Amino acid sequence: MLHATLKQLRYFVIAGELGSVTRAAQKINVSPPSISAAIAQLEDMAGVQLFVRHHAQGLSLTRGGELLLTRARSLLHDAEGLMQFAVSLGQDVAGPLSMVAFPTFAPIFMPRLMQEFLKAYPRVEPQCDEGHQMDIIEGLRSGRYELGIVYDMQVPDDIEFQALCRFPPYAAVAPDHPLAAHERVSIETLSDYPMVLLDWPMSRDYFLSLFVDAPRQPKIAHRATSIGMVRGLVANGFGFTLLNVPPGRHLALDGKAFRAIPLEGEVRALTVGIATLKGIRLSPVAQAMQDFLKESELVDLMSDSDKPPKETDG
Known part of the structure; x- marks a missing residue:
């Protein structure tokens, strides 16, 4: 009976309830031989006679x-419920949503985005991890995440990237830094001063690439692997840094202030976008979040990063 099909069981149940192959065939619009064959196959598999003709x-x-x-009727009922549940998975915006975002902007934007999303879809259970670019890509490939929020850096061919907004780079310095009074600053000028480098894969390559055409490479005084440490070192006078995510309040975690200064000339901005695995059909929850990200007013807030950083009173 391990190889019995739901169709065979359904034919058997209808014939048993109606007591007739002919009437069963008429009810479900199949030929009587199809009903008879299904019953005979079940009897062969069970090794017992199921009907007296x-x-x-x-x-x-x-x-x-x-x-x-009795058992077949119960099984068919459960199977129908299972199919209805399976269909609901393709229609209902509810349940878990696994996302991952680059850690430079994940803590700034994702909690608020998730909260706004929950107002529209209160039955969703969103989870957003943080990861570096290649970790995000591998997470999408393995199916651990449905959506990734990434930069347009080294996006492989099997990943679909949909741009959301641009983040131009800027310099951050302590209030008493020699460059703090500048309205704008060039890469060439920055290369004369000690630098605090965000030492993440791809991030460091991107920031250092901005100095390719400068007469001198930057003097890297400190390397840090967290945004909090970078901001703290800068605010405490250990050097300038380059960042490209809007800093919100220009404060380090210890409360000390720093100043954000736009860069002069044409420098490559990074584009933030949605990453998904090509060819995969997103769940309704992931599709809803993807659409939400594209249409949300919070994306407009993120796009404000195209504007020069605002001054702060500290």
Whole structure:
């Protein structure tokens, strides 16, 4: 019976309930031989007779047939419920949503985005991890995440990237830094001063690439692997840094202030976008979040990063 199909069981149940192959065939619009064949196959698999055939008077269930009818009817009911549940997965915006975002902007934007999303879809259970670019890509490939929020850096061919907004780089310095009074600053000028480098894969390559055409490479005084440490070192006078995510309040975690200064000339901005695995059909929850990210007013807030950083009173 391990190889019995739901169709065979359905034909058997209908024939048993109606006591007739002919009437069963008429009810579900199939041929009588199809009903008879399904019953014969079940009897072969079970090794018992399920019906007593009465010439010109239909069928009657044997004791084994009665027992199987009860169990088969229950199984078909469960199968119908399972199919309805499966269909609901393709329609209902509810349940878990696994996302991952680059750690430079994840703590700044994602909690608020998730909160706004929950107002529209309160039955969703969003989870957003933080990861570096290649970790995000591998997470999408493995199916651990449905959506990634990444930069347009080294996006492989099997990843679909949909741009959301641009983040131009800027310099950050302590209030008493020699460059703090500048309205704008060039890469060439920055190369004369000590630098605090955000030492993440791809991030460091991007920031250092901005000095390619400068007469001198930057003097890297400190390397840090967290935004909090970078901001703290800068605010405490250990050097300038380059960042490209809007800093919100221009404060380090210890409360000390720093100043954000736009860069002069044409420098490559990074584009933030949605990453998904090509060819995959997103769940309704992930599709809703993708659409939300594209249309949300919070994306407009993120796009404000195209504007020069605002002054702060510290």
